[in-house]
Amino acid sequence: MxxxxxxxxxxxxxxxxxxxxxxxxxxxxxxxxxxxxxxxxxxxxxxxxxxxxxxxxxxxxxxxxxxxxxxxxxxxxxxxxxxxxxxxxxxxxxxxxxxxxxVKQTGVSLKAYPPISFQISIKGDVEMKYRFVEKDSFHVVGYKEVMQPENGDFNPTLWSTLTDEDYANLEMLRSEDVDLSGVLNITVNTCHGPDQSEEALEYYIAVVTDQVAPAHLAALEIPKQQWAVFDAEGEMPDALTNTWSRIYTDWFPTSGYELTEAPEIVKNVDDTKIEIWIPVQKG
Structure with a gap:
């Protein structure tokens, strides 16, 4: 299917x-x-x-x-x-x-919203830049926040609470990594609660490192994985939002690939380019 x-x-x-x-x-x-x-x-x-x-x-x-x-x-x-x-x-x-x-009164106007169905539509010839990367397992360390978003909303507080000193401390831990250099934004789907049935998101602002996490930071092991890496280029944050949208509406429905249960990663390249790393497998 x-x-x-x-x-x-x-x-x-x-x-x-x-x-x-x-x-x-x-x-x-x-x-x-x-x-x-x-x-x-x-x-x-x-x-x-x-x-x-x-x-x-x-x-x-x-x-x-x-x-x-x-x-x-x-x-x-x-x-x-x-x-x-x-x-x-x-x-x-x-x-x-x-x-x-x-509602039974004559002339009363009502609104009807029919059931939705999803179909492929041709939207125009707008290119998407992406590549596949096979990467061995690696270790990240950073600041962590657990969220329980509603309807896909994603509003972590770490963005507004970390200081320049916090980022500098992360940079001191960073190892050189050809693919994932710099400070990363990482999102992981997890289960919480006493019966492990409450879905939540773990959000990290972290770096790739071979060092042990200090007491005030969290560590995450990311397993060997295939990634589809998309370039979001242009004025931020609109370019990032538009690329996320096209990944879900244009790429996934027609690519033959599926999401896997692994973290998603956002890497800042410069002021006008961001990479979105999506864990995938062939459907």
Missing amino acids: DTLDSLNAAINYIEEHLDNEINYQQAAQIACFSEHHFKRMFSFLAGIPLSEYVRRRRLTLAALELRDNNKKVIDVALKYGYLSPDSFSRAFQELHHTLPSR
Whole structure:
């Protein structure tokens, strides 16, 4: 099953569970991604967060049920995941610009958001610069933050908390590495919680080194891996954001490659160029 088929199968799963609790980890497994990457890819492809898509679809179905059946507002609210008629009415009015109690009235206008499906589209001849790199295992040391992002959002606080002295200390630990020189931004999907079922992200600002991590820093072993390395060139951060988007919307669906469970790395080359290292394997 290719990437587009897997994504559409995940959407079918979500559609089948709109009137029940949606297990986003299971949806992500159907799509052959981690939960974070699934939500991130959905957001890039659909243009809205997955949570917003689910909200719109549930309120679309709720409007149809209220219009075509003699169901109570509270029963429809509970069916589609709202704990009270008030919260349901607020969400319903925000989307449909009318109250749930008025949908049967003549002339009331409702909004419908149909199920989404992903297809390949031709967007124009815009090149993407990338290369494949086979790299043996290596060791990094740096500052670490654990996050639990929603819908693919990625907003670490390390960016704003590290000082020039912190970066200088990292540079003192750095070993020479032909491929990954300088200070790196590394993201790892992990599981946390007592039963290891809570997906989280570990974010590192780190350097490749052969030294043992000092007590105030964290260490990470990155295994031997094949990487697809993409060049983001131009004015930052727009060039970086656009390249990330095209990796998910243009490259993965048509490349025949899949993400593997390994870290993603961002390497600053200069003020106008950044490399994005994506761990991949042939699908």
